[in-house]
Amino acid sequence: DSGVTQTPKHLITATGQRVTLRCSPRSGDLSVYWYQQSLDQGLQFLIQYYNGEERAKGNILERFSAQQFPDLHSELNLSSLELGDSALYFCASSDRGFWSGYTFGSGTRLTVV
Amino acid sequence: DQQVKQNSPSLSVQEGRISILNCDYTNSMFDYFLWYKKYPAEGPTFLISISSIKDKNEDGRFTVFLNKSAKHLSLHIVPSQPGDSAVYFCAASGASGGGADGLTFGKGTHLIIQP
Numbered sequence: 288d289s290g291v292t293q294t295p296k297h298l299i300t301a302t303g304q305r306v307t308l309r310c311s312p313r314s315g316d317l318s319v320y321w322y323q324q325s326l327d328q329g330l331q332f333l334i335q336y337y338n339g340e341e342r343a344k345g346n347i348l349e350r351f352s353a354q355q356f357p358d359l360h361s362e363l364n365l366s367s368l369e370l371g372d373s374a375l376y377f378c379a380s381s382d383r384g385f386w387s388g389y390t391f392g393s394g395t396r397l398t399v400v
Numbered sequence: 401d402q403q404v405k406q407n408s409p410s411l412s413v414q415e416g417r418i419s420i421l422n423c424d425y426t427n428s429m430f431d432y433f434l435w436y437k438k439y440p441a442e443g444p445t446f447l448i449s450i451s452s453i454k455d456k457n458e459d460g461r462f463t464v465f466l467n468k469s470a471k472h473l474s475l476h477i478v479p480s481q482p483g484d485s486a487v488y489f490c491a492a493s494g495a496s497g498g499g500a501d502g503l504t505f506g507k508g509t510h511l512i513i514q515p
Contacts, residue, residue, distance in 0.1 A: 289445075322505075328507060329406075329489060329505035329506050329508060330489065330491075330505040331505075332502025332504070332505075334502075343502060345502045387446070387449075389446065391444045393442050
């Protein structure tokens with residue numbers, strides 16, 4: 288157990304729907320990062336939050352949004368889902384940036400049918 | 401445009417021998433590099449990192465080498481053990497300010513250690 292908790296582990300939904308993925312960071316970590324891993328792709332950085340505020344944005348679609356709450360858990364909202372959004376979504380947390388490596392959760396596998 | 405490339409999708413090595421995983425990058429702004437290891441159904445786990453001010457970093461059986469002029473880094477595992485069988489991701493960052501901006505990952509190399 289890495290200490291980063293992602294729920295749900297699996298999600299199957301239809302095109303056009305909206306889903307919310309949840310992440311609880313490791314205790315004490317203020318930064319949360321979201322990554323997407325599509326089939327045969329490396330992990331693509333989506334967005335970073337630090338202590339409740341957006342810190343950096345990567346290749347995140349406008350249909351996707353995220354937030355980090357006062358208790359530091361984070362949610363990634365995916366709307367108007369398309370077949371191509373099917374992927375593994377990873378959350379990671381850190382206490383001081385990437386220097387010592389992030390701690391990743393085990394991911395949420397999203398399947399859009 | 402892929403800025404971090406791992407050109408070998410898979411690599412098979414005999415137990416006890418050296419495993420060498422390679423990674424190339426194109427963005428000269430990258431100044432910090434990391435290797436992650438991933439088992440099925442788990443998230444990636446941090447292995448080792450190197451800053452661009454160094455050309456080598458060692459941690460037990462794992463050594464990362466950085467050749468800045470060639471924009472190339474490699475991960476050496478010696479001796480290779482069965483538990484090393486996993487997918488290895490190379491990652492890079494240009495944000496030496498500590499945490500802002502995400503990492504750019506390669507597609508990974510699946511290392512298989514043969515008994």
